[in-house]
Amino acid sequence: MMSSMAHLQEEKLRLQKELLGLQEKLATQDNDELSRSLQLQGQVETLKVKLLEQAQEIGRLRSELGGTDTEKHRDLLVAENERLRQEMKACEGELRELRQLRQQQQVLCQDCAHLQENTGLQEQLSQLQREAEEMRAKMVELDLEVQQKTNRLAEVELRLKDSLAERAEEEERLSRRLRDSQETIASLKSQPQQIKYIIKTVEVESAKAKQALCESQSRNQYLQEQVGMQRQVLKEMEQQLQSSQKTVAQLRAQIMMYEAELERAHGQMLEEMQAMEEEKNRAIEEAFSRAQVEMKAVHENLAGVRTNLLTLQPALRTLTHDYNSLKRQVRNFPLLLQETLRSARAEIGQAIEDVHSTNQELLRKYRRELQLRKKCHNELVRLKGNIRVFGRVRPITKEDGEGPEAANVVTFDADDDAILHLLHKGKQVSFELDKVFPPQASQEEVFQEVQALVTSCIDGYNVCIFAYGQTGAGKTYTMEGTAANPGINQRALQLLFSEVRSKAADWDYAISVSAAEIYNEALRDLLGKEPQEKLEIKLCPDGSGQLYVPGLTEFRVQSVEDINKVFEFGHVNRVTECTNLNEHSSRSHALLIITVRGIDRSTGLRTTGKLNLVDLAGSERVGRSGAEGSRLREAQHINKSLSALGDVIYALRSRQGHVPFRNSKLTYLLQDSLSGDSKTLMMVQVSPAEKNTSETLCSLKFAERVRSVELGPVSRKAELASWPSQEQLEGDSPGTAAPSGRGHASPSPGQLSSRAASIRRKLQTSG
Ligand code: ADP
Ligand code: ADP
Ligand code: MG
Numbered sequence: 218m219m220s221s222m223a224h225l226q227e228e229k230l231r232l233q234k235e236l237l238g239l240q241e242k243l244a245t246q247d248n249d250e251l252s253r254s255l256q257l258q259g260q261v262e263t264l265k266v267k268l269l270e271q272a273q274e275i276g277r278l279r280s281e282l283g284g285t286d287t288e289k290h291r292d293l294l295v296a297e298n299e300r301l302r303q304e305m306k307a308c309e310g311e312l313r314e315l316r317q318l319r320q321q322q323q324v325l326c327q328d329c330a331h332l333q334e335n336t337g338l339q340e341q342l343s344q345l346q347r348e349a350e351e352m353r354a355k356m357v358e359l360d361l362e363v364q365q366k367t368n369r370l371a372e373v374e375l376r377l378k379d380s381l382a383e384r385a386e387e388e389e390r391l392s393r394r395l396r397d398s399q400e401t402i403a404s405l406k407s408q409p410q411q412i413k414y415i416i417k418t419v420e421v422e423s424a425k426a427k428q429a430l431c432e433s434q435s436r437n438q439y440l441q442e443q444v445g446m447q448r449q450v451l452k453e454m455e456q457q458l459q460s461s462q463k464t465v466a467q468l469r470a471q472i473m474m475y476e477a478e479l480e481r482a483h484g485q486m487l488e489e490m491q492a493m494e495e496e497k498n499r500a501i502e503e504a505f506s507r508a509q510v511e512m513k514a515v516h517e518n519l520a521g522v523r524t525n526l527l528t529l530q531p532a533l534r535t536l537t538h539d540y541n542s543l544k545r546q547v548r549n550f551p552l553l554l555q556e557t558l559r560s561a562r563a564e565i566g567q568a569i570e571d572v573h574s575t576n577q578e579l580l581r582k583y584r585r586e587l588q589l590r591k592k593c594h595n596e597l598v599r600l601k602g603n604i605r606v607f608g609r610v611r612p613i614t615k616e617d618g619e620g621p622e623a624a625n626v627v628t629f630d631a632d633d634d635a636i637l638h639l640l641h642k643g644k645q646v647s648f649e650l651d652k653v654f655p656p657q658a659s660q661e662e663v664f665q666e667v668q669a670l671v672t673s674c675i676d677g678y679n680v681c682i683f684a685y686g687q688t689g690a691g692k693t694y695t696m697e698g699t700a701a702n703p704g705i706n707q708r709a710l711q712l713l714f715s716e717v718r719s720k721a722a723d724w725d726y727a728i729s730v731s732a733a734e735i736y737n738e739a740l741r742d743l744l745g746k747e748p749q750e751k752l753e754i755k756l757c758p759d760g761s762g763q764l765y766v767p768g769l770t771e772f773r774v775q776s777v778e779d780i781n782k783v784f785e786f787g788h789v790n791r792v793t794e795c796t797n798l799n800e801h802s803s804r805s806h807a808l809l810i811i812t813v814r815g816i817d818r819s820t821g822l823r824t825t826g827k828l829n830l831v832d833l834a835g836s837e838r839v840g841r842s843g844a845e846g847s848r849l850r851e852a853q854h855i856n857k858s859l860s861a862l863g864d865v866i867y868a869l870r871s872r873q874g875h876v877p878f879r880n881s882k883l884t885y886l887l888q889d890s891l892s893g894d895s896k897t898l899m900m901v902q903v904s905p906a907e908k909n910t911s912e913t914l915c916s917l918k919f920a921e922r923v924r925s926v927e928l929g930p931v932s933r934k935a936e937l938a939s940w941p942s943q944e945q946l947e948g949d950s951p952g953t954a955a956p957s958g959r960g961h962a963s964p965s966p967g968q969l970s971s972r973a974a975s976i977r978r979k980l981q982t983s984g
Pocket of ligand 3: 689692693694802803832
């Protein structure tokens, strides 16, 4: 019993030691894990440092290279760097996770069932220990009792031994006596009758013996009783012993049970410890493997970066090489440039010299040509006379209506601004004038062309500008224009003002204006007090051959405001004089006569120039449409005056001896402005509308005839053949309108060559 107790104690101690060892192991394992995570952290830290180094290296490379070729590499590296950084971030996140996991594990371990069980087991163990203590106390008690009992038992045994010895003696004695008795009985029996008798006798005889027997019997009985009693006591003792033995067995079983339980608990604890350890190992292994995998990934990344760096190095090397070579080139460039510049400068200088000499040569030639050209021009002007014919085509207006009647039939030549094409009856007829203004030509552009003519009037020339054409073709628009877009009249006066002003230092000029109207061959003063009055044209009494109109009002003008006043006044007079201004104006010639008189202050030289701006009556053929009365008379007068104008111009251009100025009031009035070295411009206005084609054709034919007048022997002929009348113009078909012909007197080729010869002769004689 004692040994089993000691054994139990030993076992408990061993268990406690084991527990302590396990706890220590656990602590060391925790420490291991911590150190490993620290190690991992350290690795991550070193990786970070490496990454930073790489970034710095890249930055350095970038700053060193800076070239456009490396930018691709740099971008790649930056991208790689970014990727690595992200991966590192991911690694850090995983590490954090791992740490959290570990903490969770610790927490789990702390409040895991095993520890609880462990504590439970410890409690059980302590309880068991307590119970064992109690048992031990009980056992001691029982031991004591057993000791007492055994002592008593020994006593009883001793006594029993004594009594047994006594009894054995007694029994010996008794058995001896019994044997004796039996021997006697046997001897007695061998003599049955006798014996019986003897017995009876003996019996009788042995009353004493009987008494002794009885006594011994009673004594025997007493002894037997005593033996029985002793036996009972023994039995009791044995029972007691048995029960105590049973108790001991029971206790032993209980102890055995406890031991088994303890063993089981210990086993369980060991198992749990083992399981825990395994789990821990597994977790650690897992964490370790994960960390290893991560480490591997990081290592791989590192390797990638390293390879990138390795690939970058040659690029860097080539770049450095390139850079160096470029540097060399740049260093050499100024020298090269200077050399090249020097040679280029020399070359350029040479070239400039060459060009200069060529230029000089050209200039010399040009001057010669210019002189020649001027000579030729002068000759041409002289040959042509001072008569120019311009054409102006107005745009299609709303008044033209719509449809085919308003279609445009006039086209222009892109290369020659003197040519105009008219579509007539499906055929294109071309006309050549001195210049043609298309519809888009502005008042300004038109005036630019007549500007020189206007200014020559300051130099003392007489100038006539006529606007010719059918009603509505734009005559008034060209001469007067609109308030917003004034025509030649106002622009001419403005130009004269500015020219006079610029010459004011040497010259005194006076500009005066008259306005007149010729209607039905009657001349009327538009600025006079009595516009009704018909004026006469008279020769100057001074015998200079100059014409003058007595009573024609002349206004001195000095500014644009003065002109406007004059024009307004003239308009008012015209309007009050007639009921239908448009009608009337198209049936009459309107004249604006500007006289510029100048005195050269230093020499006292006097000049007088006259600028006659004439808005002619409509050239349309009214007479043909069966007009009667006043309309017919008007038409006749217009036809007559326009024909006379044509005749005069024709005669002038062909330098005939006689110019029929007196055939009409208009030509008579303008005689001094048309003859001599006067300059004349005929502005032929045409409408581009289809419905006006025949009138346009007539106007253009008139224009071309005026222009195509030639000099030479023909002039004498021309004297005979007078200017075609309006009626003749109308009769001419466009097909026969040869540019150089005069309708009925087209010269033959032979005549042409002889005419050319005569021109040459004339040129030589005039030169
Ligand atoms: P005419 O005096 O020959 O009868 P107008 O000068 O009165 O003709 O012109 C007839 C119409 O055509 C007017 O309304 C005028 O404004 C317009 N017109 C004429 N020529 C032009 C032009 N070059 N640009 C714009 N409109 C024009
Ligand atoms: P000058 O008599 O002073 O030499 P020009 O004959 O050279 O004058 O003419 C002066 C300018 O006037 C020139 O540009 C010329 O083309 C122009 N001119 C001369 N006569 C006319 C005319 N009848 N119509 C239009 N322009 C003319
Ligand atoms: Mg008009």
